[in-house]
Amino acid sequence: xxxxxxxxxxxxxxxxxxxxxxxxxxxxxxxxxxxxxxxxxxxxxxxxxxxxxxxxxxxxxxxxxxxxxxxxxxxxxxxxxxxxxxxxxxxxxxxxxxxxxxxxxxxxxxxxxxxxxxxxxxxxxxxxxxxxxxxxxxxxxxxxxxxxxxxxxxxxxxxxxxxxxxxxxxxxxxxxxxxxxxxxxxxxxxxxxxxxxxxxxxxxxxxxxxxxxxxxxxxxxxxxxxxxxxxxxxxxxxxxxxxxxxxxxxxxxxxxxxxxxxxxxxxxxxxxxxxxxxxxxxxxxxxxxxxxxxxxxxxxxxxxxxxxxxxxxxxxxxxxxxxxxxxxxxxxxxxxxxxxxxxxxxxxxxxxxxxxxxxxxxxxxxxxxxxxxxxxxxxxxxxxxxxxxxxxxxxxxxxxxxxxxxxxxxxxxxxxxxxxxxxxxxxxxxxxxxxxxxxxxxxxxxxxxxxxxxxxxxxxxxxxxxxxxxxxxxxxxxxxxxxxxxxxxxxxxxxxxxxxxxxxxxxxxxxxxxxxxxxxxxxxxxxxxxxxxxxxxxxxxxxxxxxxxxxxxxxxxxxxxxxxxxxxxxxxxxxxxxxxxxxxxxxxxxxxxxxxxxxxxxxxxxxxxxxxxxxxxxxxxxxxxxxxxxxxxxxxxxxxxxxxxxxxxxxxxxxxxxxxxxxxxxxxxxxxxxxxxxxxxxxxxxxxxxxxxxxxxxxxxxxxxxxxxxxxxxxxxxxxxxxxxxxxxxxxxx
Amino acid sequence: xxxxxxxxxxxxxxxxxxxxxxxxxxxxxxxxxxxxxxxxxxxxxxxxxxxxxxxxxxxxxxxxxxxxxxxxxxxxxxxxxxxxxxxxxxxxxxxxxxxxxxxxxxxxxxxxxxxxxxxxxxxxxxxxxxxxxxxxxxxxxxxxxxxxxxxxxxxxxxxxxxxxxxxxxxxxxxxxxxxxxxxxxxxxxxxxxxxxxxxxxxxxxxxxxxxxxxxxxxxxxxxxxxxxxxxxxxxxxxxxxxxxxxxxxxxxxxxxxx
Numbered sequence: 002x003x004x005x006x007x008x009x010x011x012x013x014x015x016x017x018x019x020x021x022x023x024x025x026x027x028x029x030x031x032x033x034x035x036x037x038x039x040x041x042x043x044x045x046x047x048x049x050x051x052x053x054x055x056x057x058x059x060x061x062x063x064x065x066x067x068x069x070x071x072x073x074x075x076x077x078x079x080x081x082x083x084x085x086x087x088x089x090x091x092x093x094x095x096x097x098x099x100x101x102x103x104x105x106x107x108x109x110x111x112x113x114x115x116x117x118x119x120x121x122x123x124x125x126x127x128x129x130x131x132x133x134x135x136x137x138x139x140x141x142x143x144x145x146x147x148x149x150x151x152x153x154x155x156x157x158x159x160x161x162x163x164x165x166x167x168x169x170x171x172x173x174x175x176x177x178x179x180x181x182x183x184x185x186x187x188x189x190x191x192x193x194x195x196x197x198x199x200x201x202x203x204x205x206x207x208x209x210x211x212x213x214x215x216x217x218x219x220x221x222x223x224x225x226x227x228x229x230x231x232x233x234x235x236x237x238x239x240x241x242x243x244x245x246x247x248x249x250x251x252x253x254x255x256x257x258x259x260x261x262x263x264x265x266x267x268x269x270x271x272x273x274x275x276x277x278x279x280x281x282x283x284x285x286x287x288x289x290x291x292x293x294x295x296x297x298x299x300x301x302x303x304x305x306x307x308x309x310x311x312x313x314x315x316x317x318x319x320x321x322x323x324x325x326x327x328x329x330x331x332x333x334x335x336x337x338x339x340x341x342x343x344x345x346x347x348x349x350x351x352x353x354x355x356x357x358x359x360x361x362x363x364x365x366x367x368x369x370x371x372x373x374x375x376x377x378x379x380x381x382x383x384x385x386x387x388x389x390x391x392x393x394x395x396x397x398x399x400x401x402x403x404x405x406x407x408x409x410x411x412x413x414x415x416x417x418x419x420x421x422x423x424x425x426x427x428x429x430x431x432x433x434x435x436x437x438x439x440x441x442x443x444x445x446x447x448x449x450x451x452x453x454x455x456x457x458x459x460x461x462x463x464x465x466x467x468x469x470x471x472x473x474x475x476x477x478x479x480x481x482x483x484x485x486x487x488x489x490x491x492x493x494x495x496x497x498x499x500x501x502x503x504x505x506x507x508x509x510x511x512x513x514x515x516x517x518x519x520x521x522x523x524x525x526x527x528x529x530x531x532x533x534x535x536x537x538x539x540x541x542x543x544x545x546x547x548x549x550x551x552x553x554x555x556x557x558x559x560x561x562x563x564x565x566x567x568x569x570x571x572x573x574x575x576x577x578x579x580x581x582x583x584x585x586x587x588x589x590x591x592x593x594x595x596x597x598x599x600x601x602x603x604x605x606x607x608x609x610x611x612x613x614x615x616x617x618x619x620x621x622x623x624x625x626x627x628x629x630x631x632x633x634x635x636x637x638x639x640x641x642x643x644x645x646x647x648x649x650x651x652x653x654x655x656x657x658x659x660x661x662x663x664x665x666x667x668x669x670x671x672x673x674x675x676x677x678x679x680x681x682x683x684x685x686x687x688x689x690x691x692x693x694x695x696x697x698x699x700x701x702x703x704x705x706x707x708x709x710x711x712x713x714x715x716x717x718x719x720x721x722x723x724x725x726x727x728x729x730x731x732x733x734x735x
Numbered sequence: 736x737x738x739x740x741x742x743x744x745x746x747x748x749x750x751x752x753x754x755x756x757x758x759x760x761x762x763x764x765x766x767x768x769x770x771x772x773x774x775x776x777x778x779x780x781x782x783x784x785x786x787x788x789x790x791x792x793x794x795x796x797x798x799x800x801x802x803x804x805x806x807x808x809x810x811x812x813x814x815x816x817x818x819x820x821x822x823x824x825x826x827x828x829x830x831x832x833x834x835x836x837x838x839x840x841x842x843x844x845x846x847x848x849x850x851x852x853x854x855x856x857x858x859x860x861x862x863x864x865x866x867x868x869x870x871x872x873x874x875x876x877x878x879x880x881x882x883x884x885x886x887x888x889x890x891x892x893x894x895x896x897x898x899x900x901x902x903x904x905x906x907x908x909x910x911x912x913x914x915x916x917x918x919x920x921x922x923x924x925x926x927x928x929x930x931x932x933x934x935x936x937x938x939x940x941x942x943x944x945x946x947x948x949x950x951x952x953x954x955x956x957x958x959x960x961x962x963x964x965x966x967x968x969x970x971x972x973x974x975x976x977x978x979x980x981x982x983x984x985x986x987x988x989x990x991x992x993x
Contacts, residue, residue, distance in 0.1 A: 044782075047789040049796055054764050058789030061782065080792065082830065206873075242876035257876065261847055262840070533826075581868055625907055681871070683911030688875040734875055 027095030032066035033102045035059045035079065043105055046081035051088075069093065079103055085397075137205050139620050141630040142675030142696050147211070148201045151230070153618045153632065155541075155572035155590040156215045158611050161705065162673075162723045163199035164189055167609035168215045169543060170568035170594020171227035175501060178203075178230045179222070181312070183345040183363030184408065186384040190294045190320040195335040195373075196286075196705045196722050202296055202318045202341070204255070204269060209235045215572075216543055217495025217525040220462025220479045221390065221404060223444040226501040226521045226547075236310040236349075237265035237302045248730025250278030251294075268299035282726040289323030289334040298343075308357075309350035316343045329709045330655050331374035331425040339369040355394035362387045370416075374425030378416035378434065385409045398452040402462075404445070411439035412505045424655045438505035440470035448479075456485040468502045468518065475500035475518040489532045493541075495525040503551045503560075510553075510560040517549040517562040527572075537576040537586075544569045550598040566596025566604055585619035605640075606664040612637040630677040638668030641706070647713035656712045668704045673697050673723070684733060693729040700725035761799045765807070765937045768794060772811060773941070777976040781818045784811055802845035803937060806852055809838035810939070813855060816862050825866045832862040850889030851939045857881035858898050893927035894942045896920045901949055918953045921946055944974040948984045955984075955991055963988055 035046040042063025049056030050071060057067035059081075072093045079087040084105040091099065143149035148164035151157050156169045165173045178185040180203070189199040205211075210233040214222075222229045238257035246253045253271035273294045278284075298316030305311065323336040345363035352358055363386050370379040390404035413436070420430040448462025460481040467474050479497030486492065500518035508514045527541030550564025570592035578584045594610040597603055614636040622628050643666045647656040677694040697703075705721040768790035775783030788811035794804050812835035819827035839856045846852070860877045863870065885895045900920035906912020924946040933940055947970030954963035967988055970980045 045785040045789070047792045049793040052796055054760070054790075054793045054796055056789070056793045058786045082834065239873060240876035240880045242879055259880070262843070626910065681910070686911055688871070734879075 027070070027072075029069050029072070029093050029095065029097050029099065030066065031069065031077075031091075031099045031101060032064070033100050035063045035065060035081070035103050035105060037084070037105055037107060043081050043084065046079055046084070046105065048077060048079050048103075051076040051078050077101070079105065081105055084108055137211075139628065139630050139677065139679065140618055141632040141677040141694065142673065143632075144200070144694070145205065146201050147203050147205045147208075148230075150205075151213055153586065153588055153616050153634075154213065154215070155574050155588040155614070156543075156570070156592075157213075157228070158609055158614060158636070160609070161196075161198060162703070162721060163191070163197075164201040165192065165199050166228075168228035169545065169570060169590075170592050170607050170610050171545075172598075172608065174504070175225060175227035176230065177222065177225040177228070178232065180232045181234060181314075181345065181347045182359060182361030182386075182388045182390070183314075183343075183347070184384070184386050185343065186365035186382065187341060187367045188343075190296070190318050190339070190341075191292065191322060192339070194320075194322050194337050195324050195326050196719065197292065197322060197324060198723060200294070202316065203232065206255075207234050207267065209233045216523045216545070217479075217481060217497060219402075219460065219481070220446040220448045220464040220477065220497075221402060223406065223446065223464055223466050223477075224408075224442060224501050226499050226519060227545075234300070234312075234314075236312065237262065237304060238267055243735040244732060245735055246730060246732040249281060249728050250275045251730075253296075254735075263304050264302070266299060266301045268297070270297040271295070278726075278728060282724070282728075284722070284724070284726075286722060287325035287334070289325075289336060290321060292320065292322040292324075294318065294320040306350060309348070311348040312346070314343075314345045314347075317341065326373065327708060328374075328425060329658075329711050329713060330423060330429070331427075333374060335371070335373040337369065337371035339367065341368070342366045357392045358389070359391075360387075360389040375417060375419045375427055375429045375431045376425060378414055378418065380412070380414040382413075383409070383411040400450040401447070402450070403447040406444045407441065408444075409439065409441045410505060411437065413437045414506075421653075421657070423658055424653050426653075426655065429653065429655075436506075436509060438470075438509055440468060440502065440505045440508070442469070442502060443467045458483045458485075466500060466502075466518070470505065470508055471502070471514050471516055471518075473502075473517055475502075475520075489530050491529050491531070493525070493527050493529065495523060497523050499523060507551050507560055512557075512559050515562075516551060516560060519550050519562070519564075520548040522546045534576075535578040537574065539572070539574040541572045542570070543572070547596055550596060552597050553600050555602065564596060564598045564601075566594070566598065566607065568592065568594035568596075568607070570594075581622060583619070583621050585617070587618075588614075588616050590614045601663045603662075605662060608640065608664065610640055610664070626681050628679040628681070630679075631674070633672075633674045635670065635672045638670055638704075640664035640667050642666070643707075644709055644713045644716075649712070658709070658713050671703050672699075672701050673703065674699055674701075688734040690732040691729075692732070693727065695725070695727050697723055697725045761794070761797050762937055764790070764794045764797065765803070768807065769937075769940075772807070772814075774976075776814060776941075777974065777978055779818065779978045779982075781815060784815050784818070787811055788815070800937070802842045802849065802852075805838045805842040805845075806849070806855065806939070809835040809842065809855055809859065810941075812838065813858055813862070816859075820865060828862060829866045832859050832866075835859045835862075848888050850885045850887075850892045851894060853881045853885035853888070854892060854894045854898055857885065857895070861898075861902050891927050891930065893924045893931065893946065894939070896924035896927065897942045897946045897949075900924055900946070904949060904952070914953050914956045917949070921949050921953060925950060944970040944977050944980060947973065948977070948979050951984050952987065955987055958991070960988070960991060963991075 035043045037043050044059055044061040044063060046059040047056065048065055050069060053071060055067060055069040055071060057065040059065040072095050074090055074092050076088055077091050085108045087103055087105055137147060137150040140150045140153060146164050148166050149159065152159045152166055157166045160167060160173050166176055167173050168176055178188055188202045190202060191197045192199045212231040215228045218229045238259050241258050243254065243256035251271060251273040253269065255269035257267045259265045275291050279291065296318040300312060300314045302310060302312040319340040321338045323334045326335045343365045345361060347361035349357060349359040365384040367382040386406065386408040388404065388406040390402065393401045395401055415435040417431050418434050419425055420432060444464060444466040446462060446464035448460060450460050452458045462479045464477045465474060477498040477500055481495040482493065484492045499521045502518045503516050508516055524544045525541060527539060529539040531537045545568040547566040549562040550566060551560050551562065552564030554561045554563060570590060573589045574586065576586035591613060592611060594607040595604045596607045616632065616634040618632040620628060620630040642663050643661045644658040645661040646659045648659065650657050675696045676698055677692065680691045682689050703721045703723065705719045708717045708719050709715065710717065768787055771790055772784065772787035775787050788808060791804055791807045791811060795801060812831040816828045816831035816835065819831065836859050839852060839859065842852050857878055860874055860881055863874050885892060900917045903912045903920060904914060904917035928943040928946055947966045951963045951966035951970065954966060967980060967984055970977065
């Protein structure tokens, strides 16, 4: 009985505690107005007393009002989309009426989204993207190749109509490609093959973000004189599925897997089979073997903690080709075969709120053999890199980035090379070659990204690199500025010092490895109008001052850092997008690029000095299902060095060409038009895209190079193999 | 011994009271917020939807069943995004759809076996077609995964077939859509709604009248006026205040009858 009464007491006691929990002693009314920094009302803001459900939502005039019975000290939390959370302590006494006006601050757009530096073209998740991935893959003639798409931007040009690009009159090797943290050493197939366009091995669909910078780039990028293509892939695929593509010349299968957002992976395989493609298009060029290319790779990714990711990536690509080439001294097949292996590991996590740490390591092996006449070589390039970066957000307006990287490059070449490049006969004088050269580079950098005011940003950075082979140190201060005149109008400027060390093979021809890092100072000034990526107009002027370029000293036939040059020009870009119907852009670039480099004795036009280059690209959705694209390009012919006479060498029974001034002549004007049609439909209830493409529709006879007859008395046009072709295929979600 | 028993009883009773009170607070708050959202949807009033969203946001302070609260917040965001479609305000569609997907992500972190969460994710992923057609391939893969997950955790969820049916209804025939393909999905949805026995008032219960509304539209498309009227009436019996039924389907029906 006593126990029962005690239990009842307990129940009663609990009930009293329960009742007292609300500490209700009178209704309190809280009201006020929510505004932003411009004193404009903020509607839809949510107010709540922390730990309770007492609160309100502001109306279209920003007004709010709610009642509570809570007393004492409480935190009032105010949240609204596009604004930073606001929290303040308030003291509540029974029966009081409290008026509380609150000002919310616009949430800062993360600096990486707004601090688009001069000369940058972006794609991916950034709202100010220049081109979306779909726009990239739909560019007619680009064959869904990211690099070819980039050449529709001003300032960048194709090399031999392939994926290799040159930027603002620079050399192709002055452009560096970075995937996540790894440098892609040679992401191409059919690279440096005779009269064959190269293709890149980068899949644009796998990329979360693309940032192509043709000058004035950040201090975090080292050892690049002209441009950086910085690619970011998805940490973990967002979905699970497979996609197959079957075309007349190639096929591929790719897949992605996501397990609860924690673990994921992807794979892709591709294979070319060009015989039906060649037969359809009547391609009669002699081949000892039909070109073939194979590729496969994959990723595995794991998410740990709230912010951490780790990812491994592996990839292989290879190609084989045997193509006929008739040179003055030899008529036969140029055969080549390459195998490219790439692997990388990357991890990232936030050590604290507002900071991000990234680290990665990568390895590449580029294995290639080629022969033509007496020339018969095998080469292996090993490239490895480790890198770590830390970004710390020190305030809403300031980020600090810092990092360190080390890269190792080894070039090995062996085989037989002719003594004289003009005699490639099988009986020509030759020598055996078996050399290995390697170098390392240690780089560190630090930079600050600052929004000095709402309209003005500055990025100041500095980097330093130590080169193990030459034992030289370079030091690069860099500055980027941007001033946002209004929502859509921005002026940008950049100035900075850029260095790139010569390749290890160049040091073999230098005395005591005494070659400085090649140097360029970039000066850039530009204006951009960008209305949410739908209308973009950009005009930009630049000047690049080159020093310490590798050049041959004809006194002792050694390479020395005695070359120099400049590149100057204006880039203009106009893009227009009309709803989901039409997207088109026009690029124009004027460039003047001269340099003394390698065997040049004075400053002459650089190898890729294209004075005028204009392209038009348009894509129109005829219906929801049918898209038609057109692209047209016209540009000044690229420079070449003509043969002006020849001498007969009786000992070798061959003519020796005498060359005119380096790059003193030009190929004819280059023009090309491409058309593509895509039909999107459903097949077996699966997403399906059918496509047909017509490249070089007017069958313009663009030149690949000039050949000469045996005594160089006749100059023979070698037409580019990019003749008029049609190809088609189908892509199907599986 | 008696003292120990007393102490245990005290602790159990005190704890139980606290839990029951928290449960009551949560249930009441959710039911109230659900009612506000339903009223807002009936009126198709964006401002009311934002107010309902605020109610759910405040419920997060109770730190209870946050997976469910985040689900409802995402549901509000989905509907606000849908209202923005009328004005073709792509920026707003994107803002609320992305917000909804982020909230779904949070919900799934806490509970990943609730079919309705995947159904809502499916709806939000369909919204992405409005502003990121360039990611069509990826969106299609996402909606396929959403559908598979929803079926895996509840193959009898009527809202899955409703969402698929509505999407198919508006999808051009060239892409595998059309009224004829939508109808079987909507019929299935109606059938499954009839089998639901949901005793938990905090769980999602939306959509039944919408399934009838779209069935009526399917019938009108085939000029089956009697059947259309029957579906319209059934929908109105469930929710006489539905603006979709009273303001749109009924008007379509009346136009056909004339």
